[in-house]
Amino acid sequence: MEGTRKSSTGSSVNEENSYNESASPEEKYCRKEAMKEDEVESTKAKMTGVREENARLKMQLQQIEKDHRTLQLRFFDILRETKQDNNPTDPTIEEDTELVSLRLGMSSRDQSKKEERNTSSREENEELKVGSDYNLTGSETGSMEFKTLRSEEDELSQTNLKRARVSVRAKCETTTMNDGCQWRKYGQKISKGNPCPRAYYRCTVSPSCPVRKQVQRCSEDTSILITTYEGTHNHPLPISATAMASTTSAAASMLLSGSSNSQPGLVSSPANIDPTSSLRGPNPNLSDISLARAFYLPNSSSTPFPTITLDLTTNPPTTASSGFSMFSSSFKSIPRAPSTSLSFSSSESYMLPTVWGNGSLNYGIYNSNHVSSAYFRRPSQEQSSQSYPEKLNQQEALTQTLTTVIKSDPSLQSVITTAISSLVANGSTAQVNKDKGKNIGQK
DNA sequence: CGTTTTTGACCGGCGC
């Protein structure tokens, strides 16, 4: 297009020059006027093109907004349904951690198994909690209703979910993984059985946020960082933190679910791992957590801090149970607590949809023959700093992918829908946080 | 100067 315009312009210039030699001043004036008209015409044509482009972009934007609204409406519909199903007068809700059960990762057939009404109600309640934690931006009309629901459920579900711990094992060279959230160190201890000190962090995104995390190097392999999350965020999260938060919260919920559904003798085995799990749903966090229900441990006795371990490392810990690498040592060392271990290792350089680790370090997921849970591919050389367009692409991919997951596994609907909502709603927030210039989550 | 990290003190739960 550019080239054709140039050539035509060039010929007219030559033509003009040839005329100039013998043309009268009047003729010259007329030709200049004609040229101006041509320019005006071409400019008009350009503007028309730009307008069309603009209109097309507007259409696309409207479509995106429409999709967003649809997803949000679905989410709130689910909220309402779960709310109606709840039995708010159930006196056992508040303290009985063991009975907390979630549908997260549970197929409908699982639900029909043995769940009694109260239990399933609570499980949906908890599921709701998981889904609600990361969607507080409130930019849409439903947010007020959502917050109302949230406040009512907070006290019930927070009690339980707060107790669940999610331990993440990942290769990391720095003192802590960059999970996108903002943490402040408040203590450090040498714990028994591990020469490496354990650091205690609390979330500083919101002063009232109850979330804590413990960071400790694996004694057997100091390149492995064990990060244990406890509690749920009560504030909107930066987009870069939503993935980890969703993952840990979902894992915690699954753990609690498993606490009530665990069956004696259910032992993990490689056969329980579907190597094609990534086909179930492209989101590693959720689909594989769902998948990993198979790894619930039989222990369901009274335990103050049930723990679930997400293994993001390539190599199993050398001291891990002989049968399968996914079992964490915490299961052995803390037998009084139910512990579940999942491996999110990947055979490719996939990554959770957030930046785990600093710019100078690895992403915590390396080659592995374990469950392929990957979805969010990241260039291996990419650093922690993420450009805004990349984030947008990430959101886009996430949204599309999660939609597929929702269709394929109804049990994941609320959590996934929330993840989508949070990503969309928190997009601007994330950018603002990033613009603060702080290296989020790091000392 | 405000924020974060460090680090010893303190506290509560648990086992003996």
Add this chain to the structure above:
DNA sequence: GCGCCGGTCAAAAACG
């Protein structure tokens, strides 16, 4: 009751 241990507090130091 005592000691151990994990977790938290808070004053001081360090940092930006």
